Amino acid sequence: MRVLAIDTATTWGSVAIVDAAGVVAERSAHVPAAHLEWLIPAIKGMLADARVECGAIEGLVVSKGPGGFSGLRIGIVTAAAWAHSLGRPLAGVSTLEVIAAGVEASGLVLAALDARRGEVAGALFRRADCATRLTPDQLMKPDVVRDRLPPIDEPIVLAGDALERHAAALLAALSPWATAAPPAYWWPRAAIAGTLGRARLLRGERDDPLGLLPDYIRRPDAREFAP
């Protein structure tokens, strides 16, 4: 099965084609607040490079958060509209799982995304052949993440864009076990999302394109009115 994967959960946008042979093509760019302009041209260009027709995409995979609300909606509605109107199966994958699965290390991984307002959205995974989830996604203050996780007494790798702003606090909170992954592992890649999502689709798991919504984690701030 040849799938198109989309990740627009962070300030990076990433798209990939994954099939039985593995990752066929991938495009990523730093597009803060510009996912909408970037996404379709990136997909179009990537399909052309890989000589894949739009109709030859047999499944859609999308990173469903946590992450930036607007970016997530853009990715999800793009994938869902495509899947629904052409009758292709759709799988949403956790952005934190995509980050954890991308880390090339074994052992504990804390995937954490910047959730604004001084908080991170994080989850703990154990990496071996694949990333096994140990906790649900949680909203946490970086300096007290240890209180929110199972006891940690072994080396743990931190990854995700929360490291941009909160590396020091996270490392201190998980001292002496924690090390930060290199910045290449801080942003989710569609190649990883596509690999995870394709496996789910092959197992027959799929999401309803009319019902797939972002894992927002945070409730909207209703005090924030339109001007």
Place this chain on the structure above:
Amino acid sequence: MRVLGIETSCDETAASVVEDGRTIRSNVVASQADLHQRFGGVVPELASRRHLERLLPVIDLALEQAGLTWSGIEGIAVTCGPGLVGALAVGVAAAKSLAFTHNLPLIGVNHLEGHLFANTIDSGPLPMSSLALIVSGAHTDLVLVEGPHRYVMLGRTRDDAAGEAFDKVARSMGLGYPGGPEIDRLGRGGNRKAVPLPIPFLDGGLDFSFSGVKTAAIRVLAARRDPDPQFLADLAASLQYVVAEALVSKLLRAARRHAPRAVLLAGGVAANSVLRSRLLGEAGRLGVPVLIPAPALCTDNAAMI
């Protein structure tokens, strides 16, 4: 040409199929009014979330009611602004994806031009030049339409939009959101002279101001210890009267200056019955056609897009 229109700029999730610019094959509008009602205004993040939940089912319904499948659609039009950025993004992203996957031409449409051109659905091409009053919860603009995409802004509100004044007074009266239709309904049983409110004429220019009359109405309401239903109806009637009076008198003034070939009303407040009849009453004096879209095409919809 059969075009699928998509509109998600504010708090209506809408999709429509229009054939050859005149025949509405379907016009589906899912209102979010219930969602924003308790806040008395639109909460942008809530609106964006709801658009994502509703858009694809609304598009399905628009196709179904038009009796079409994707193979019957020849183009897609989507509102690209102005509006709430996050809300617009949902409609535009869906439109781009659908246009790409079905290999259809895609056009971005300005929301206010959409309101203006809602008049062409019933009335055919607009005579040029036309004088237009776009009046909604966000806009009160007096515009000279010289041609497609050629506009001269003659006047606008210096503070609240007319629809905003209705919404805010309605909120103080304990009515639902959006307030315009509620005020319209309530005012039918009222006497427009019973509660005197100042008519906001401003100076001899073409700009508007509605914050003064809004404040005056809220003050009159607050001063009344136990407002009975008749008082509320009178207040609603009076508010509509002064707002319509200000809008129409500036429209007439602009018409005298610019001698347009037609006068148009557009936007959500163009659905207001007092404003409609007040303007139609002036049609003879204007000597040019007065065009007002059907009420369902005044409020936000995708047929106009």
